[in-house]
Amino acid sequence: MAQNVTIQGATYSAVPAVELPKQGGGTATFTDVTDTTATASDVASGTYFYTAAGVRTEGTASGGGGGGSITQDADGYLVLDPNGGGGGGSGLEYEEGTWTPTQDVSSYVISFAGTHSVAPYCFMIVDATGTYDSTTNSVYYLAYDNFHQAFGVPQDINNDGTYVYGYVYRRWKNSATSTTGGVFMLQTPYTDSADSLNTESRYWATETGIKANSANSQYFLANRTYKWIAVWTPQS
Amino acid sequence: MRYYKNINNGYILAIGTGGGGTEITAEEYDEIMAVIHNKPQRTETTDYHLKTDLTWEEYEREPEVPSDDIDPEEALSILTGGAE
Helix, strand or coil: CCEEEEECCEEEEEECEEEEECCCCCEEEEECCCCCCCCHHHCEECCEEECCCCCEEEECECCCCCCCCEEECCCCCEEECCCCCCECCCCCEEEEEEEEECCCECEEEEECCCCCCCCCCEEEEEECCCCCCCCCCEEEEEEEECCCCEECCCECCCCCCCCECCCCEEEEECCCCCEEECCEECCCCCCCCCCCCCCCCEEEEEEECCCCCCCCCCCECCCCCEEEEEEECCCC | CCEEEEEECCEEEEEEECCCCEEECHHHHHHHHHHHCCCCCCCCCEEEEEECCCCEEEEECCCCCCCCCCCHHHHHHHHCCCCC
């Protein structure tokens, strides 16, 4: 913080730092840090800062500003805290879970652990089982984008550079990498009795639509583990 | 982490993590998952239900009912609420 200082009888106003000659040459800069507001928990662990008292101090924060942990896996994808729940440094709140059916089924009710006052901002469920050949099998994900009131993330469905919303599906490709079919997620939230969209804690994920390249591919398949995540903007 | 199972009429329909279902321990979850990974191979005519005692019960599959194909534009229209 800039200070008014007096040196050899002369007063200088709003001086942020003083540069003094060092023994042997060069200069050293002394800066007033009395307006420092950071504390150790604000600064990443392993790095240092100076407190308002001028004390060199190591930070203690981990992750993005002390929020929830986000890691990067071997494939380079960012992964939220695998233990689930809570929220990260972004302030977004999320729930996540897995689901492994023992039978092929055409629908699934997503149950959230908490009660939320609004619908999820976005939702996504992926088939996390097995390894997929990008040309002969599925690239599987379903997503709900509440901001655009549509399921899906932009897809270039005509390969013409025009991206549209609401077109998310399990994409099946043949050996020539042409899309031969897909499976959609309905935009209908699961409701019963007095439940409403905004208070419902469950969502109805069902597959329908285009017939895929397999006799049973219109269903969530048995013995596969599906991972899902729902994200909310913070609610007051 | 919370583990759960979905049970209906003596059969385990699914297991998972997160909300919903009947809460189970991590050990039970792992035990059921191991059984799921060793499900007998189904055939054109038979499949298997997982009973709550963690044994597989064979049953006769219903024949596949072909569904109508819809083109991407129609599907998109339905999804975005523009279907006629």
